[in-house]
Amino acid sequence: MTKLKIAVQKSGRLQEKTVALLKECGLSFNNGPNRLKADAHNFPSEILYLRDDDIPQYVQDGVADVGIVGENVFVEKRKDIDLIERLDFAKCRLSIAVAKSIDYESTDFLQGRKIATSYPVIVQKFLDDNGVSAEIHEISGSVEIAPGIGLADAICDIVSTGSTLLGNGLKEVETVMKSEAILVSGKNLGSDKQQILDQLIFRIKSVKAAKNNKYLLLNAPNESIETITKVMPGMISPTVTPLQEPGWSSLHSVVNEDDFWNKIDQLKSLGAQGILVVPIEKMIL
Numbered sequence: 001m002t003k004l005k006i007a008v009q010k011s012g013r014l015q016e017k018t019v020a021l022l023k024e025c026g027l028s029f030n031n032g033p034n035r036l037k038a039d040a041h042n043f044p045s046e047i048l049y050l051r052d053d054d055i056p057q058y059v060q061d062g063v064a065d066v067g068i069v070g071e072n073v074f075v076e077k078r079k080d081i082d083l084i085e086r087l088d089f090a091k092c093r094l095s096i097a098v099a100k101s102i103d104y105e106s107t108d109f110l111q112g113r114k115i116a117t118s119y120p121v122i123v124q125k126f127l128d129d130n131g132v133s134a135e136i137h138e139i140s141g142s143v144e145i146a147p148g149i150g151l152a153d154a155i156c157d158i159v160s161t162g163s164t165l166l167g168n169g170l171k172e173v174e175t176v177m178k179s180e181a182i183l184v185s186g187k188n189l190g191s192d193k194q195q196i197l198d199q200l201i202f203r204i205k206s207v208k209a210a211k212n213n214k215y216l217l218l219n220a221p222n223e224s225i226e227t228i229t230k231v232m233p234g235m236i237s238p239t240v241t242p243l244q245e246p247g248w249s250s251l252h253s254v255v256n257e258d259d260f261w262n263k264i265d266q267l268k269s270l271g272a273q274g275i276l277v278v279p280i281e282k283m284i285l
Contacts, residue, residue: 002192003039003046004200007064010036010049013158014181017089018068022047025203044196056081059186065193066186066200072158072179076119085183085201088208092160094122096174099147104173110134110154116146117156126156126176144168209283213254216263217276222247224270231266235285254280 006022009015011033019031029038029047038047048064055067056079066084072094074083096115098104107130116137117123127134137152144164146152158179159165162172183204189197220228229238234253241250251272255263260277267275 001044002190002196003044004193004196005046005048005063005065006200007048007050007055007058007067009052009055009068012052014052014068014070014090018181021068021087021089021204021207024207025200043200045200053077056184059184062186062188064186065189066197067184068181069184070158070179071182072119072122072177074182074184075177076121078121081184081186083182084185084197085204087181087183087204088211090181091179092158093178094119094156094176095159095172096126096154096156096176097144097159097165097170097172098154100169100171102171104171107132107174109173113153114151115154115156116143116152118143119156122176123156126174144170206282206284209285210280212257213280213283214257214260215252215278215280216255216267217250217252217274217278218267218272219243219248219250219274220267220270220272222249224272225249225251228267228270228272231270232263254283 008018027040027043027045029040031038031047036049040047048058050058050064052069052073055064055069056074056077058064059067059081060079068087070090096110098109102109110127110132112134114135114137115123116139118138118140120136120138123136137146139146143155143157145168146155147170148168155170156176159172165172183201185197216232225240228251232238232253232255238251238253243250264275
């Protein structure tokens with residue numbers, strides 16, 4: 001039987017949420033700490049546990065058909081593979097940081113300086129785009145310590161909250177790129193594997209849509225239904241059910257989470273009562 005080989009991070013920043021996403025998509029598999037691969041019991045796929053930095057190479061070589069990696073790794077490795085879906089988790093940024101005591105005003109400060117990073121390709125492009133000539137020191141791990149030991153004048157590293165930088169006496173001064181987890185694919189999937197991948201992408205999009213939306217149930221006077229429908233139109237239109245109480249109806253609809261509280265305020269002003277908000281587990285579009 002044809003199986004889609006999915007490369008995921010063996011350990012690290014993306015691993016836990018990657019496994020959670022695949023399981024939310026209905027894949028059932030074992031993910032013990034020492035496993036190198038695992039078969040999904042209910043979906044034609046095989047999970048390969050690999051080093052994050054190696055995933056683009058394995059996908060390009062066809063060892064894995066698809067992979068879930070950070071966008072920063074995808075850009076840095078420059079392999080001949082395709083970005084096919086953004087996954088909306090592990091969001092971070094790749095930033096330049098310098099010692100807190102430095103009066104940094106612009107990228108001119110970096111001219112002729114030493115920059116420590118694990119992402120030399122991305123940093124070099126940033127420097128070229130800004131007309132800066134600097135010396136790049138490629139190191140792996142513990143990049144934040146480089147200025148403190150005199151190895152570099154600045155660093156470029158992944159930043160999520162900035163707490164690690166602050167703990168090492170550094171401040172963030174430039175954002176080089178923004179990154180998140182992405183799904184990448186090889187160039188030459190056969191038709192059978194492409195069909196399986198299409199099924200997986202459909203499930204991923206359904207899970208993402210569910211996380212970005214809420215299901216609303218409310219009661220409203222009949223004279224407000226037309227106006228309320230404009231506020232929360234739903235996927236096609238709200239479900240409207242008459243209540244036993246004369247002149248009142250119950251409305252059910254889907255609301256995007258980004259605009260959720262604004263919608264609630266508008267609905268209350270239109271006479272909506274008993275507003276119930278329900279999380280959506282899956283959303284089939």
